Amino acid sequence: MFYRENGQLKTSYQADQQIFPIAQDRWAIIGLVLFAIVAVPLLANEYTFSAILIPFLILSLAALGVNILVGYCGQISMGSGAFMAVGAYAAYNTLVRIDGMPLLLALLSGGFFATVVGMFFGIPSLRVKGLYLAVATLAAQFLSDWAFLRVPWFTNNSTSGSVMVSELQMFSWRIDTAVEKYLFCLGFLIVFAVLAKNLVRSAIGREWMAVRDMDVAAAVIGIRITYAKLSAFAVSSFIIGVAGALWGFVHLGAWEPAAFGLDRSFQLLFIVIIGGMGSIMGSFFGAAFIVILPIVLSQTLPALGNLVGFEVSTAAISHAEFMIFGALIVWFLIVEPHGLAKLWSTGKQKLRLWPFPH
Amino acid sequence: MSYINPVNCADRPAGAFLAPQEAGQTKKIGDVILDVRNISLRFGGVKALTDISFDVREHEVRSIIGPNGAGKSSMLNCINGVYAQQEGSITFRGRTFKHMNSRAVAEMGIARTFQNLALFKGMSVIENIMTGRNLFMKSNLLLQALRLGPAGREEVRHREFVEHIVDFLEIQQHRSTPVGQLPYGLQKRVDLGRALAMEPKMLLLDEPMAGMNVEEKQDMCRFILDINDEFGTTVVLIEHDMGVVMDISDRVVVLDYGKKIGDGTPDEVRNNEDVINAYLGNSH
Numbered sequence: 001m002f003y004r005e006n007g008q009l010k011t012s013y014q015a016d017q018q019i020f021p022i023a024q025d026r027w028a029i030i031g032l033v034l035f036a037i038v039a040v041p042l043l044a045n046e047y048t049f050s051a052i053l054i055p056f057l058i059l060s061l062a063a064l065g066v067n068i069l070v071g072y073c074g075q076i077s078m079g080s081g082a083f084m085a086v087g088a089y090a091a092y093n094t095l096v097r098i099d100g101m102p103l104l105l106a107l108l109s110g111g112f113f114a115t116v117v118g119m120f121f122g123i124p125s126l127r128v129k130g131l132y133l134a135v136a137t138l139a140a141q142f143l144s145d146w147a148f149l150r151v152p153w154f155t156n157n158s159t160s161g162s163v164m165v166s167e168l169q170m171f172s173w174r175i176d177t178a179v180e181k182y183l184f185c186l187g188f189l190i191v192f193a194v195l196a197k198n199l200v201r202s203a204i205g206r207e208w209m210a211v212r213d214m215d216v217a218a219a220v221i222g223i224r225i226t227y228a229k230l231s232a233f234a235v236s237s238f239i240i241g242v243a244g245a246l247w248g249f250v251h252l253g254a255w256e257p258a259a260f261g262l263d264r265s266f267q268l269l270f271i272v273i274i275g276g277m278g279s280i281m282g283s284f285f286g287a288a289f290i291v292i293l294p295i296v297l298s299q300t301l302p303a304l305g306n307l308v309g310f311e312v313s314t315a316a317i318s319h320a321e322f323m324i325f326g327a328l329i330v331w332f333l334i335v336e337p338h339g340l341a342k343l344w345s346t347g348k349q350k351l352r353l354w355p356f357p358h
Numbered sequence: 359m360s361y362i363n364p365v366n367c368a369d370r371p372a373g374a375f376l377a378p379q380e381a382g383q384t385k386k387i388g389d390v391i392l393d394v395r396n397i398s399l400r401f402g403g404v405k406a407l408t409d410i411s412f413d414v415r416e417h418e419v420r421s422i423i424g425p426n427g428a429g430k431s432s433m434l435n436c437i438n439g440v441y442a443q444q445e446g447s448i449t450f451r452g453r454t455f456k457h458m459n460s461r462a463v464a465e466m467g468i469a470r471t472f473q474n475l476a477l478f479k480g481m482s483v484i485e486n487i488m489t490g491r492n493l494f495m496k497s498n499l500l501l502q503a504l505r506l507g508p509a510g511r512e513e514v515r516h517r518e519f520v521e522h523i524v525d526f527l528e529i530q531q532h533r534s535t536p537v538g539q540l541p542y543g544l545q546k547r548v549d550l551g552r553a554l555a556m557e558p559k560m561l562l563l564d565e566p567m568a569g570m571n572v573e574e575k576q577d578m579c580r581f582i583l584d585i586n587d588e589f590g591t592t593v594v595l596i597e598h599d600m601g602v603v604m605d606i607s608d609r610v611v612v613l614d615y616g617k618k619i620g621d622g623t624p625d626e627v628r629n630n631e632d633v634i635n636a637y638l639g640n641s642h
Contacts, residue, residue, distance in 0.1 A: 012514075013513075013514045013517045013518060013521075014510070014514055016517075017513060017514070017517065195503040195504070196503075198502060198503050198504065198505045199499070199502055199503050202502035202503075202505065202509060202513065203492050203495040203497075203502060203512075203513075204499055204502055206478075206481070206485055206488060206489045206492060207489070207492060209478055209480055209481055209485075210478050210481075210489050210492075212478075212480065213477075213478035213479050213480050213481070214476045214477065214478055214479075216440060216476060217472060217476035217477070217478070218478075218489075219439075219440070219460040219461075220438050220439075220440065220460055220463075220464065220470050221464055221469070221470075221489060221490050221492070221493070221552065221553075221556060222460070222461055222463075222464025222465060222492065222493040222556065223461075223489075223492060224461055231499065235499070278480060
């Protein structure tokens with residue numbers, strides 16, 4: 001009823017090619033962004049920021065990167081955790097080794113080094129596909145686990161093996177409260193989301209999807225498969241690297257290689273599968289789901305247990321979490337392989353007609 | 359018909375391509391544009407093609423026919439650079455190649471449709487056809503990410519071109535439908551549209567009418583003849599429908615078991631003893 005596009009006629013291709021061609025969508029997203037920037041800092045408390053919102057923002061950013069590679073270009077990668085680690089450690093090293101290195105530049109250098117490593121581990125994708133590629137990228141994960149644990153140079157010879165970034169300062173802005181950290185991450189996420197969306201709706205995005213959908217036809221119409229695949233690895237690892245640097249610098253503050261283990265790679269892959277492969281929006285849905293579900297479960301399960309007179313231990317909750325995750329992933333793969341984003345767009349289609357049946 | 363409003367593309371002068379021929383001019387078959395010499399292709403011990411030679415003249419409709427498994431699609435795959443033949447060479451517009459490279463082939467202006475639909479399933483009709491324009495899009499990754507200056511203008515310009523193809527193929531109402539949801543006949547049209555978006559000098563059509571009903575076949579024939587007549591695009595056609603082949607071809611090549619058994623005008627081929635045997639069998 002209120003979601004109608006009647007009368008919104010496009011008179012130029014430019015107007016037709018907007019990210020949100022429907023006016024209501026445009027207003028909704030502007031409202032949402034304003035809400036996130038203005039209202040959320042006023043409403044949320046310290047705990048919400050550090051336990052929910054900041055992890056959500058950074059994981060969304062990382063998932064955006066994974067989605068470009070896995071969802072848009074169809075190259076399954078299990079090395080996302082490794083690329084995050086490279087981003088975090090490279091950013092750390094540029095920050096501590098170069099005097100007067102600005103924070104922003106250090107974070108971006110994390111992305112740059114992740115790009116280099118990502119492209120290197122993307123080389124097998126030129127010969128192998130699917131599961132074989134997944135196994136090949138797993139090598140990145142093992143290598144990074146080993147390197148950041150065993151090579152003291154990367155951790156600046158720290159004796160404990162963990163590294164720490166004590167204070168964050170961008171220009172004259174000291175980022176130390178939770179609100180400031182939240183806004184800092186939000187800024188990154190908004191910028192990268194817009195850039196990623198622009199890429200996937202441009203020529204390069206079509207090349208990625210063409211390679212994903214039918215690589216022989218893509219080659220015949222003149223798409224360079226090598227370029228398409230490696231550029232997907234490059235762009236994806238850059239974003240993942242920046243997300244990794246933020247995860248270390250802003251969310252954790254001090255970290256060990258275990259923070260970017262194989263679990264992280266799987267988590268990001270789950271986010272993309274649950275959120276929606278080949279959808280920018282899906283990355284946000286998936287990340288929100290993965291961050292919020294454990295919290296919801298830890299709140300509701302004990303209450304549910306009490307109802308039936310059964311004491312639920314914290315261990316049981318974390319086990320239940322895994323089981324529910326597993327079940328949901330199986331469910332999504334069977335019922336809706338395009339994830340929450342697809343459900344969202346189906347819902348929007350229905351809303352266009354509502355309340356009429358046809 | 360005002361089909362294509364020529365877009366200035368990279369190295370080609372505007373309008374040189376797919377621009378209608380001068381009014382009143384009847385189709386004129388030109389010189390040899392593609393010359394295939396002694397191609398042999400093996401997969402392990404299987405001989406897919408043995409010593410095939412034929413040529414294609416500019417502006418003509420050249421058909422390749424033969425029973426299933428005769429090597430017709432393999433022949434196109436060699437021309438496209440999907441397969442690399444062991445022996446023989448291919449000459450296109452004066453340049454001779456031992457092996458073709460897919461990218462170079464596309465740049466030289468050879469486009470192709472596929473026997474079993476090879477559309478990009480996750481994309482809409484417009485996006486599929488736009489992919490055919492990617493060859494002409496030169497702006498770099500950073501500009502595309504920012505969608506600044508040339509990158510944004512390029513999208514609009516090529517979109518305009520694609521809209522002409524959409525009009526030509528009469529698929530306006532399916533513009534933003536995901537291709538997977540279209541009926542088979544329309545998917546074939548989108549496949550043709552994607553090839554046309556490359557502004558080809560030569561169009562390789564691999565069974566464009568397979569599995570269609572009579573009306574759909576007529577539509578497809580009309581499109582092929584329009585492309586050939588009005589824009590002078592050379593067409594190489596693989597087709598099983600003999601009525602269509604004999605009607606619209608200028609010359610026909612016949613393959614059987616990877617060997618060439620006939621070559622000539624439809625009438626010559628029709629009366630060729632070997633061809634009749636291949637299709638109808640020998641009387642023993």
